[in-house]
Amino acid sequence: MLAALLERFGTPLTITEVEDPQIGTGEVLVDVLATCIPPYAAEVFSGARRYPLEPPVISGVGAIGRVVRTGPDATRLHPGDLVWCDATVRSRDDAAAPDITLQGWSSAGEGGLTLSRYFHDGPFAQRMRVPTENAVALGDVDLADVARWSALGILLVPYGGLLAADLQAGETVVVSGATGNFGSAGVAVALAMGAACVVCPGRNAAVLRDLESRFGKRIRTVTLTGDGEADRAAIQAAAPAAVDVVLDLLPPSAGTGPVRAAALTVRPYGRIVLMGGVGMLGGDDLALPYPWLMRNSVTVRGQWMYPRMANHQLIAMIRSGVLDLSHEAVTVFPLTAANEAVEHAAAHGLPFQRTVLAPSGDLAGEAQT
Incomplete structure (x- = not known):
């Protein structure tokens, strides 16, 4: 599969072929349709933000995807389902105070860093592996609206x-x-x-x-x-x-x-x-x-990030029309233009301006206002 790889801080992303991720129990494989690039992504990739991100890494934070394959413990998700891939990954061995990593982006403490070394790569690739609980069903969404839906990564915070x-x-x-x-x-x-x-x-x-x-x-x-x-x-x-x-x-x-x-x-x-x-x-x-x-x-x-149920609640708010995505002005780039997309995001960080990477290619070239 094709990916945009951060090989080291301070260098452009490398567009290269990498192996497809493999999944096991408790994991889902998705085709990445759209991922919203935060305006400060260039600061992360330059090292200016001092994030505990360990290159080489396929970066990005959160995405809209389509399920390719699920692990044996998934009971509701099926291949072809549209899902929101929540970047907020929590450790599963301490429910009271779980360690947290933002998949492909950042982490908190030694436990979060350890977790990030397994769920290391994010959505700047054609496919990504996510924990089953982080693949949140969207229901029926028009493909033309998928880029706007990737603003979930901003709105959830x-x-x-x-x-x-x-x-x-x-x-x-x-x-x-x-x-x-x-x-x-x-x-x-x-x-x-x-x-x-x-x-x-x-x-x-x-x-x-x-x-x-x-x-x-x-x-x-x-x-x-x-x-x-x-x-x-x-x-x-x-x-x-x-x-x-x-x-x-x-x-x-x-x-x-x-x-x-x-x-x-x-x-x-x-x-x-x-x-x-x-x-x-x-x-x-x-x-x-x-x-x-x-x-x-x-x-x-x-407060860092949000509880798991926030994903379901905010999706319901958008689907009901209570939270209106029509404010979102979206510019979509193909994966091969990832570096240009990062530059665009840095220059277009005003309210409701979204720069979206479309790794699968289906949405590239579209502009939505």
């Missing part, structure tokens, strides 16, 4: 954060990083979950206006100034009611200032969920005042 916050319909949410690729996805998901209002702080005025035009009156935008106290006050003033939830999705390049300004807007008994990359490349740590947290009974939680 903020959904995991909002589940961790126990977001309830009618609540007010602040999405820190709302003008970014993941943050804007968080805005869409929060609204789909029934948020009464989503406050969107950011520096890019054009993107803030775009969010307002897409989602209407349930969006309130705030242009950040860099003055922490002024920004905090502006976010609180923009919210039509007390802020129930703050979700942070800012990238490693951001400082702690805007995170802190957003966090300090939450009401007593409110919830703060941290999912971004702030501090991963060094810099100041996030300092929240102990007395304020304690006396206001504020919950602060870190």
